[in-house]
Amino acid sequence: MASESVKVVVRCRPMNKRERELSCQSVVTVDCARGQCFIQNPGAADEPPKQFTFDGAYYIEHFTEQIYNEIAYPLVEGVTEGYNGTIFAYGQTGSGKSFTMQGLPDPPCQRGIIPRAFEHVFESVQCAENTKFLVRASYLEIYNEDVRDLLGADTKQRLELKEHPEKGVYVKGLSMHTVHNVAQCERVMETGWKNRAVGYTLMNKDSSRSHSIFTINIEIYAVDERGKDHLRAGKLNLVDLAGSERQSKTGATGERLKEATKINLSLSALGNVISALVDGRCKHIPYRDSKLTRLLQDSLGGNTKTLMVACLSPADNNYDETLSTLRYANRAKNIKNKPRINEDPKDALLREYQEEIKRLKAILAQQMGPGNLSALLSTQTPSGPVHPEEKLPSPTTVQQDTEAEKQMIREPSSTDLLEPGDTKPEADVADNILLRTEPDLSMKVAEEVVSEAETSVWMESEAHVAHVAQVSEEAQPQSLLAMASVRRESIGVEVAVLTEELQPVDQQQVLARLQLLEQQVVGGEQAKNKDLKEKHRRRKRYADERKKQLVAALQNSDEDSGDWVLLNVYDSIQEEVRAKSKLLEKMQKKLRAAEVEIKDLQSEFQLEKIDYLATIRRQERDSMLFQQLLEQVQPLIRRDCNYSNLEKIRRESSWDEDNGFWKIPEPIILKTSLPVVPTGTQNKPARKTSAVDSGEPHMLITTHHRGSIPL
Ligand code: ADP
Ligand code: MG
Numbered sequence: 001m002a003s004e005s006v007k008v009v010v011r012c013r014p015m016n017k018r019e020r021e022l023s024c025q026s027v028v029t030v031d032c033a034r035g036q037c038f039i040q041n042p043g044a045a046d047e048p049p050k051q052f053t054f055d056g057a058y059y060i061e062h063f064t065e066q067i068y069n070e071i072a073y074p075l076v077e078g079v080t081e082g083y084n085g086t087i088f089a090y091g092q093t094g095s096g097k098s099f100t101m102q103g104l105p106d107p108p109c110q111r112g113i114i115p116r117a118f119e120h121v122f123e124s125v126q127c128a129e130n131t132k133f134l135v136r137a138s139y140l141e142i143y144n145e146d147v148r149d150l151l152g153a154d155t156k157q158r159l160e161l162k163e164h165p166e167k168g169v170y171v172k173g174l175s176m177h178t179v180h181n182v183a184q185c186e187r188v189m190e191t192g193w194k195n196r197a198v199g200y201t202l203m204n205k206d207s208s209r210s211h212s213i214f215t216i217n218i219e220i221y222a223v224d225e226r227g228k229d230h231l232r233a234g235k236l237n238l239v240d241l242a243g244s245e246r247q248s249k250t251g252a253t254g255e256r257l258k259e260a261t262k263i264n265l266s267l268s269a270l271g272n273v274i275s276a277l278v279d280g281r282c283k284h285i286p287y288r289d290s291k292l293t294r295l296l297q298d299s300l301g302g303n304t305k306t307l308m309v310a311c312l313s314p315a316d317n318n319y320d321e322t323l324s325t326l327r328y329a330n331r332a333k334n335i336k337n338k339p340r341i342n343e344d345p346k347d348a349l350l351r352e353y354q355e356e357i358k359r360l361k362a363i364l365a366q367q368m369g370p371g372n373l374s375a376l377l378s379t380q381t382p383s384g385p386v387h388p389e390e391k392l393p394s395p396t397t398v399q400q401d402t403e404a405e406k407q408m409i410r411e412p413s414s415t416d417l418l419e420p421g422d423t424k425p426e427a428d429v430a431d432n433i434l435l436r437t438e439p440d441l442s443m444k445v446a447e448e449v450v451s452e453a454e455t456s457v458w459m460e461s462e463a464h465v466a467h468v469a470q471v472s473e474e475a476q477p478q479s480l481l482a483m484a485s486v487r488r489e490s491i492g493v494e495v496a497v498l499t500e501e502l503q504p505v506d507q508q509q510v511l512a513r514l515q516l517l518e519q520q521v522v523g524g525e526q527a528k529n530k531d532l533k534e535k536h537r538r539r540k541r542y543a544d545e546r547k548k549q550l551v552a553a554l555q556n557s558d559e560d561s562g563d564w565v566l567l568n569v570y571d572s573i574q575e576e577v578r579a580k581s582k583l584l585e586k587m588q589k590k591l592r593a594a595e596v597e598i599k600d601l602q603s604e605f606q607l608e609k610i611d612y613l614a615t616i617r618r619q620e621r622d623s624m625l626f627q628q629l630l631e632q633v634q635p636l637i638r639r640d641c642n643y644s645n646l647e648k649i650r651r652e653s654s655w656d657e658d659n660g661f662w663k664i665p666e667p668i669i670l671k672t673s674l675p676v677v678p679t680g681t682q683n684k685p686a687r688k689t690s691a692v693d694s695g696e697p698h699m700l701i702t703t704h705h706r707g708s709i710p711l
Pocket of ligand 2: 097098099240
């Protein structure tokens with residue numbers, strides 16, 4: 001399988017007000033044409049600047065638009081073709097990560113990579129021919145090593161990571177939101193951004209504490225010239241990482257320091273993963289060391305096209321951090337990924353939609369005759385999906401329409417996005433349909449429920465699923481259809497699946513369902529717009545040309561690096577001596593640079609070691625405190641409680657690798673009670689029982705799935 005390296009670009013922001021007030025000097029320079037970045041050590045002016053070469057290097061005058069067009073464009077385009085892609089910003093707090101990823105609405109050339117990706121995805125979708133897309137978005141945050149759904153019903157709830165043999169690592173219960181256009185994507189992102197643990201307004205001070213991942217999932221259903229259909233799926237992760245600075249330097253204490261240690265943990269885990277990946281001798285890649293690295297596992301050495309934007313401050317007082325970012329970035333560019341088009345994904349929702357659409361059309365065609373059906377469809381569903389944006393001019397009506405749509409499909413995840421002023425749908429459509437109780441409708445209700453369960457599984461609780469199951473059961477006259485319950489391990493919920501053919505049904509209902517399904521799917525709206533398609537092609541070409549230019553510029557600089565000097569034929573001895581002395585001088589410079597680099601790395605390791613040792617000492621103190629507290633408390637624990645024997649409890653506890661916590665036994669009270677002795681049986685021995693600590697003489701055993709103890 002072809003492999004490709006992780007792409008890395010650097011971007012240096014202008015000095016900020018504070019740096020200017022402190023009269024900071026700039027230590028970073030950039031050669032954009034060659035993708036090179038230089039950094040001068042302010043403490044050693046005689047040392048040559050350190051030099052790094054990347055897939056792109058951008059300075060204060062460059063706009064995000066240029067970065068996107070030159071390097072992000074091909075990656076996002078790949079996602080619309082069925083590749084996975086990840087773009088992440090790395091750098092110390094205030095270096096421009098959010099500026100690069102989210103950006104500013106004004107001037108438009110500084111809009112961030114995320115909104116540009118939205119536009120790009122929908123442009124590709126609309127230009128595509130004979131292809132339909134299902135686009136869904138999710139947004140999560142990793143804060144204090146907890147994963148939270150920024151678009152979920154409860155954004156504070158801690159979600160678990162799970163691993164699936166085919167899909168890889170995923171977040172159980174993460175909500176997915178179907179989006180039909182750029183405006184909806186932006187609204188979803190806006191909602192999530194406001195839900196970040198670290199406040200919208202305090203962004204700069206605090207957003208450095210959490211990592212966030214916005215994901216656009218695209219399912220692609222294409223029909224080729226021979227009429228054969230193909231299904232593919234791509235996923236675009238847009239990652240805004242926490243600040244990379246060493247937290248001990250920031251003087252954090254208490255909770256903040258604890259938080260900081262965890263940020264450091266996942267960032268240093270990221271660093272370790274990168275190092276392990278580029279060190280050919282390393283067999284074990286420590287993905288499991290943090291949530292971040294587990295979630296980005298496929299983006300680092302796996303089936304993904306990855307781009308890292310390393311953000312830099314130019315100021316001399318940030319030299320250490322900037323150098324460390326450059327080193328990190330320099331290592332990352334050696335990671336080899338193995339991206340491939342994801343053909344025929346097993347859990348594709350779009351396939352089910354397409355199959356149901358086909359089925360519904362067949363039913364209608366049978367009832368009405370194919371000619372009538374196409375006439376009806378062309379009046380009711382004008383050539384393909386109807387999009388709220390096309391029908392409705394103003395943003396408010398867009399919203400209303402979206403609400404109506406949400407109500408129709410009763411996609412609970414979407415209702416979570418209601419703004420404070422919005423009204424919640426009064427009753428669920430499925431419930432409304434149920435009230436009508438015509439037997440021939442029950443099939444559709446069940447299907448509604450099925451597809452709804454599918455769309456909502458990512459965020460739904462077991463309770464909802466139970467409700468779904470109940471609704472479908474109530475809805476089904478058993479004579480009409482057989483239901484099978486299928487455990488979907490990958491997504492962890494039960495969904496009801498219909499196993500019988502459809503019966504004759506109400507035309508209007510079928511038509512409504514058909515329209516509803518077709519509205520979930522987008523694609524091809526601008527397939528005839530030649531100008532847009534041409535613009536699209538031009539942008540694709542632009543990135544290719546830029547890559548060629550960069551390679552050519554680097555080749556030129558290699559040529560004057562002097563290696564050819566040795567192979568040349570010289571007219572005179574003097575000429576040869578001059579050329580070779582020049583080469584020698586260059587080599588000596590390189591040697592000095594390498595020696596300085598070794599010294600630098602050693603002192604950096606030393607600093608890191610001090611940091612780690614400080615963390616270990618602090619954690620040891622914490623653990624001693626808990627130990628001492630336990631020793632004081634243990635004699636106070638009643639003897640009939642299993643926790644009075646802490647050593648036994650310790651032996652029975654086990655570390656849950658997947659979820660990162662200890663599974664410990666539930667506390668239970670074991671009591672011996674003497675049953676009331678009935679007269680005449682006084683000599684029988686007492687029975688031993690156990691009970692919840694309820695004070696009752698008769699007892700039960702409390703157990704818990706995490707820590708039941710057989711008694
Ligand atoms: P981070 O997310 O890395 O902590 P931000 O993206 O919030 O940092 O940037 C910090 C500040 O610097 C913001 O006020 C932002 O507008 C400004 N900034 C960052 N990069 C640039 C840039 N390339 N050009 C102009 N201003 C920038
Ligand atoms: Mg930020």
